[in-house]
Amino acid sequence: MSTSATDDRYSAVLQRIYDIHIPFARFKHPLWAGLIAGTFERPQVREFLKQASIIPLYNHLYHGPLYVKCPDPEWREKIAEVVYEEGTGRMFADGVPHWKLWLRLGNTFGIPDEEMWATEFCPEALAWRTFMHDCCSGDFLTGVSAHMLAGEAQVPGASGSVAGGLKKKFNLTDADIAFYTVHDHADGEHSGAGREMLSRFAKTDEELERVVRVVTQTLEVSKMLYDGIHRCVLAAK
Numbered sequence: 001m002s003t004s005a006t007d008d009r010y011s012a013v014l015q016r017i018y019d020i021h022i023p024f025a026r027f028k029h030p031l032w033a034g035l036i037a038g039t040f041e042r043p044q045v046r047e048f049l050k051q052a053s054i055i056p057l058y059n060h061l062y063h064g065p066l067y068v069k070c071p072d073p074e075w076r077e078k079i080a081e082v083v084y085e086e087g088t089g090r091m092f093a094d095g096v097p098h099w100k101l102w103l104r105l106g107n108t109f110g111i112p113d114e115e116m117w118a119t120e121f122c123p124e125a126l127a128w129r130t131f132m133h134d135c136c137s138g139d140f141l142t143g144v145s146a147h148m149l150a151g152e153a154q155v156p157g158a159s160g161s162v163a164g165g166l167k168k169k170f171n172l173t174d175a176d177i178a179f180y181t182v183h184d185h186a187d188g189e190h191s192g193a194g195r196e197m198l199s200r201f202a203k204t205d206e207e208l209e210r211v212v213r214v215v216t217q218t219l220e221v222s223k224m225l226y227d228g229i230h231r232c233v234l235a236a237k
Contacts, residue, residue, distance in 0.1 A: 010198050013208050017149055017194070017215050024219040026158040032231040036161045038169030040233060045166070046109045047236035049102075051229040053116055054125040056102040056179065059086045061129065065137040066144060072200060075144075078193070093182045101179035102133045108176045124228025131221045135214065141201045144213045150218035151193050 011137070026032040034040050035048065063083045070076040081091070089096040096104075106116045121129075132151070136143035161182035166172055202208045 024152055029226045031226045036165040038165045044233045044236045048233050049106050050119040051232050054129050057099050061133045069140045105179050122228040124225050124231050128225040142214050145214045146218040150215045150235045
């Protein structure tokens with residue numbers, strides 16, 4: 001297959017993935033729309049932060065296996081940088097690990113660290129954690145597609161909007177909302193590596209179809225997560 005034909009094939013898949021994202025855009029979900037618009041009160045944001053901690057406080061279950069499973073040394077280096085940043089914050093977060101940035105945001109809303117760690121997660125959050133851990137612990141192409149082409153691709157723009165909504169509603173400082181501003185930048189870099197990732201690891205039509213399938217499934221499971229958290233938030237009035 002010629003280089004131009006291969007490029008066209010990857011472009012077509014990336015366009016399909018872009019189109020798949022459209023109905024799942026975070027700002028279309030009432031959970032994220034409420035955070036951005038500032039319609040939730042403090043007890044509701046507290047519940048959001050506790051339930052949503054299934055992502056930042058357990059990131060080692062997602063990025064960690066990807067590093068171990070990565071078959072390519074150059075891409076293993078890329079994954080290692082993400083693991084390093086999440087665990088240390090020394091690239092984008094002034095040396096504050098991302099899980100600590102989340103705890104700091106929780107502290108701002110009166111959630112002690114012990115309470116955050118002891119969160120009783122809704123079923124949707126537990127299911128999401130299991131799904132992502134399984135994806136990242138299996139075939140590398142599946143895991144990296146779920147992470148970069150689905151999960152992280154939703155973050156740029158949305159994180160900054162959530163940060164702005166919380167900051168305005170609750171008069172927060174830049175330090176308070178650093179978790180979201182850091183991820184708005186860092187995840188934008190990660191998600192932008194889609195074409196390079198496809199050209200390195202998805203050589204066949206079957207592999208490209210697997211990428212499309214796992215992106216779709218990840219977005220569906222993530223919507224389920226947002227539905228569950230939203231239910232908890234509404235009950236926290």
